Amino acid sequence: MTGPGSATPGRDADAAVRGVLDLSPHPVVGVDDAGRVVLVNALAEQLTGWTHDELVGRPVEELLPQELRGRHERLRTAYHHSPVRREVGELEALRLRRRDGSEVPVDVALTPLTLATGSTWVLAALSDVTQRLATESRVLDLTRSYRMLAAINQAVLRAGSAVDVTAEACRVAVEEGGFLAAWVGRGPRSSMTLRVAAVAGPAARVVGEVGTAVRVDDPRLSGVTAAAVRARSTRSWGDVAHPFAPLPAAAAGEGVQDAVALLVPTDEEDDVVLTLYCHRPAVFTEELVVLLEQVAFNIALALDRYAADAAVRREVAHRRELSARLLTAQEDERRRLATEVHDEPVQLLAATELRLGLLRRRVAAHDPEGLPAVDLVHDGLRGTATALRRLLTELEPPRLDTAWDEAVESAAEQVLEDHPTTWRLVGGPPGWTPETGAQALRIVREALINVRRHAAAAQVVVATRRVEGGVEVSVTDDGVGLADGATRARPGHRGVQGMQDRAETLGGWCRVEPGPDGGTRVVALLPA
Structure with a gap:
């Protein structure tokens, strides 16, 4: 055979x-x-x-x-x-x-x-491939987990504050809406005690200044706020009394003839209620109440947005910490895998190749017809050894104990060894932290691996430059360029997705695009 x-x-x-x-x-x-x-x-x-x-x-x-x-x-x-x-x-x-x-x-x-x-x-x-699939699933699961956090971070609007929202709502109600007074109360859900969060107009003389704790079932008040808290829905003076009945003296003394309390439907644990007073009776009709409920809904969106801001900031800090741990764990795992591959499979392959050489001499002496089969196995063994050496190059942790240009030079020489593509580095020192620099080097290395595998390029340029928001690093080749749809990560292809994940977990971004003069450009913006 x-x-x-x-x-x-x-x-x-x-x-x-x-x-x-x-x-x-x-x-x-x-x-x-x-x-x-x-x-x-x-x-x-x-x-x-x-x-x-x-x-x-x-x-x-x-x-x-x-x-x-x-x-x-x-x-x-x-x-x-x-x-x-x-x-x-x-x-x-x-x-x-x-x-x-x-x-x-x-x-x-x-x-x-x-x-x-x-x-x-x-x-x-x-x-x-049990372990490989499990590792991919874990990474996918870990990766899948950190991409979602980045999307939330970008979606949150951070301008202003919850205090500004409630104060501005009361001011606009009085100045633009023409209402006599307005106040916003906040307190534990279904509690009869609210603390004044904002107030405008003469309502302060009824409920007190900002920070005052108010019993909303106080008989001196209009009663609409207490009714809204109990019913957990909008209540006007017409809902709690005859529309033309006089309000309690404290409110009536300020010229209040009608009132409405709108439950602001936030996602928070507290009740938030906007109470509006008007100097004319029977103002808060069903049509106006529907319009005001939309206003309350919009206020709720803003309050939820700003309430989420603090939580997002905490999550971001936590995510940064987890990202650092994840990236450290990934590098430790790569280092462990590289050690295991070098200490066991590589050594075993070397020993097997030596034994195969001895076997070949025996076969040549006693059964020359068996030499092609031996050579076939030997070729497969050499191919496996070559693949393992390339794997070791990809697993090797980035070394930033030297300058950035030296680290890039080392990575390029490893990846493009015995390859016709030449490379050069342009730009000054990026000034990254060690953690960011390590991930930047990973992105550069992955981009160079893609150049070697797919670009058929004569030259590749690695560039860094300071821009607003951080440092931009790019890898540009003069190869065959991108196929349609190649600017996005494809299922089962982890190279592009891996570069994007590394950038996003650091608070940056990475994209693949056509080069300015043909070829392909991988560009990432990372915080300095």
Whole structure:
């Protein structure tokens, strides 16, 4: 059995191939053109819970959940008509069903092998992606969580204050609305005691100055405020007495002949009531009351907005703290993953490559026809090692113990190593805090990775400049430019979304746009 060549199939050849596959860092299952398992390496035995002898001869679909088997069989049959090598990421992830009935998500890479008999076997290299999917879900969950907070922060209007709202409402009611007097009371819900929050006109002589605690069921008052608190709805003098009956002396003595109390429907725990007095009787008709209730509603919106302002400020401070913790945790997790990848898989790959070299010499001496299969595994091993080295570069925490230009230079040299794209840095020192600088460097590095992967650029420029609100950092290439819709993060593509999330959690923003002279520009504004 070989790649494009041929070999004599048989028990010894199968054992030799299985011995080679046991050196693979991945679980590997071999399947013939009838869809039956023919080879299983040791790691695949561990992953599936089946032994080699138990699996050989079984349909490969037995390794899948029942609901996926029919579709997989159709796809497998189509694949065997024109088998080609498929790398990890080219195929959708599968759920592998273990012997005990439990399931595990796996990525799959396929390598077809042609036998001397003319039949084709397919080697499926499996990767357990349980931890990766869990991490993505957590990050997605953590990320998903911090984007919502940023939207709320941008939506809140911060001008003015609640005191200004109530004072201005009373002033406008008197000066513009023509009412005799107005006052706003605030107190515990359904309480008969309100504290004067604002007052205009002669109402101060009835209820007192701002800050005065008023018993709204005091018989000297009009009674409409107490009625509104009890009913939790608007009440006018016509609702509590005959429209033309005289008001209590204290109010009547100020010229009050009609009154209305409007419950301001805020989201707060306290009751807020706007009481208006008029010097003419029977003024507060149903039509006018409806209009005034809309005014009360608008006041409620403003009060809720300003009440939320303090809460938002606290949330922002808390979010900043959580963001700093999250970013620190992300860097710690990246550092841990980088250490684990370097200390275990990379070292294991190096040792495996050494053993594979020894095995190749033996195969060359005793079974030269087996060399193509060994070389195929060796190529796959080298590809895995290259992918791990690139992963280590991406996981490596940003180092800002040097100047910004040196940190960018180090990142660019790592990302664009052995790549024809040249780069240059323009602009002065940004003056960021270490935390902001670390995230800025992450954004620059991700943008450079995208340049390497997608831009086909001859040159890329990393620039910083001070602008109103912070420091702008941009990465501009002269490559192929953006496809339609590429300025927004696409589902399943974390690069653009990751850059935007990093900027937004720091109180800034990041966007992807066409370059001024073609190509692509990634620009982020971060607080200095």
